[in-house]
Amino acid sequence: MKKIILLFLLFSTAIFAQQKVATSIDTTKNKIGAEFKLTLKTEVEAKTKVVFPKLKNIGALEVIASYPIDTVKKNDRIELIKKYGLTQFDSGKYTIPSIKILIDKKEYLSDSIQVEVANVPVDTLKQKMYDIKDIVKTEDTIGDWWKYLLALVLLSGIGALVYWYVKKQQKKKIEEEIYKTPIEKATSLLNTLEKKELWQKGEIKEYYSELTNIARNYIEEAIDIPAMESTTSELILGLKAASVKKKMTLTQETISNLERVLKQADLVKFAKSKPLDFEITEDRNKIQKAILTLDNAIPVAIVAEEDSILNEAQRQNQLKLQLQKKRKDRIITTAGIVFGVIVGLFAFFVVTKGFDYVKDTILGHPTKELLEGEWVKSEYGNPGIIIETPKVLQRIDLSKSLPKEGMALIKEMQSFAYGSFLDNFYLMVSTYSFKEGTTIDLSKSLDGSIKMMELQGGQNMIVKQEDFETKEGLKGIKGYGSFSKIDAITQTSTKIYYEILLFSQNGGLQQIMLLHEEGDLYANEVSERVLNSVELKQVSN
Structure with a gap:
C-alpha cells in the first residue's frame, strides 16, 4: 500500500513538473x-490546450512585440515556447511580475524577474558638434506648366464642344421661309x-432626296394631295385623280416626266x-418644269378681300414667330458659349490657385478682403505703438471692463481696436501708464489678459509664452495659444487662435492683441504682417 501511495505521489509530482512554466x-x-525578450516555456501532452495571454503591458514594462508560439515535438509530448518583447523609456529597476498561463483551463504562474533599465551615456567630447545647415531648395523638376496645359486642354475642349453643337444644330435645322404661294x-x-452643289460633291442621295421633297411638298400644298406620305405610284394616281376633279389640264408628258424623276x-x-x-x-429641269406646269394648270380661285387680308395677317404672324425663334436660338447659343468660357476659366483658376481661393474670391471672405485691402500705418497710444493694420483702429473705452483695483494703479490708459x-477677427492695441511705485510683471499682465478673455466667454484656454524682440531691440513677451x-445663438463652438505682445517701458505697458479663427489662412497672413510691422516709441528714463 505504501508503494502504491509513493508511486501516486511520484506520478503526481511528475505531472506537476511537466506542466510547470519555465x-x-x-x-x-x-x-x-x-528590448527585453521574455521567454515562457511549457511541456505538455499533444492534446493539451495552452493559452498564453495577450498583454499590452507586463507590470511597468510595455509589450512592443508578441511573437508567435514555437512548437517543439518531444516524443509523444510537445514543448510550447512563447516570447514577449518588452521595453521601458524611464531608467530604474523594475520587476516583471508573474504571468498567468492557462493549461487545460487551469492557471499556472510564471516566475517574476528583476530587470534594470539604464540611461544612455552621451559623450559630447567624442561626438563632434556641427552647425545647423541652411535650408536647401530642391529643384522643381515638374513645375507648374502642366496646370496651364490642363487649363488649355479644358478650354479647347469646351470651345470645340460648343462649336460642334452650334454647327450640328445649324446643319440639322432648315429654316423654313415664309412664302406667299x-x-x-x-x-x-x-x-x-x-x-448647295450637293451632287457635285458626291452627295447624290441627299440631292435627290431634297429635290423630290420640294416637288412632293409643292403638290401637297398646292393640290391638296398627301404627297409626302405617299409612294411614287400612289402619288401619280392621286395626281391624275386630282387633275380630273379640279379640272386641271395636264399632258401625259408632264406626268410621265414627274414619275420618271x-x-x-x-x-x-x-x-x-x-x-x-x-x-x-x-x-432637275424636269422637276422644275413639272412644278411650273402643275401651277399653271391649277384653276385660279378668286380670293375674297377679307381672306386675302387674313392670309397676309397669318403670314406676318408666322414671320414674327420665326424671328422670335431665331432670336431665342441666338440667345441660347450665346449663353452656352459664355457659360462654357466661364466654366473653363473657373476650372483654370481652380487648378492653378486652388478651389478655396476661387470660392473666396467669388463669394468673398472677410479676412481675405482685409489682407488684400489698403493697409494703414499709424501710431497709437502713449508710449506710442507704430503699427500697420488693414483698417484704422477705433478708440475704445476699457475702463468699465477692468477691476477697480487695477484702475486705481493706472494713471493713463488708451485702447484702440x-x-x-x-x-472671428479682432485686433486691439493698448497702452498704460502706471502711477509711481507700480511694478510691472509682464507674465502677470499676460495672465490678466487671459482672464479677461475667459470672462468674455473663452473656454478651454491653451496658453504658451515665449520671449519677443522688436526690430529695434526692445524685449517683451509673447503669449499665444487657442481657446x-x-x-450664444447657435450654441456652436469655434476654435480661436490668439497672440498677445506685451512690452514694459519706464513704468508703462504696451500691448497688442490679435484674435482670429483657427485655420484661417488669410487671417494668419494678416496677423503675421501686423506683428512684423510693430515699432515701439522708446521712452527715455
Missing part, C-alpha cells in the same frame, strides 16, 4: 528603449438646292443607283 529573459540589464416657295428652294430618286435612295451628271441635270471679441468660443 521563465527566462535574454538580459536583466538594458538601455532605455531597448407654294410656287414661290418651290422655286426658291430649287435655287437654294442648286447653290420620282422613280429615279427611289433607285438612288434605296438601290444606291448613281445617275450620270447630265441625267441629274435633266431630272478693430472688430470685437465676438467677431473655444461658444456662439
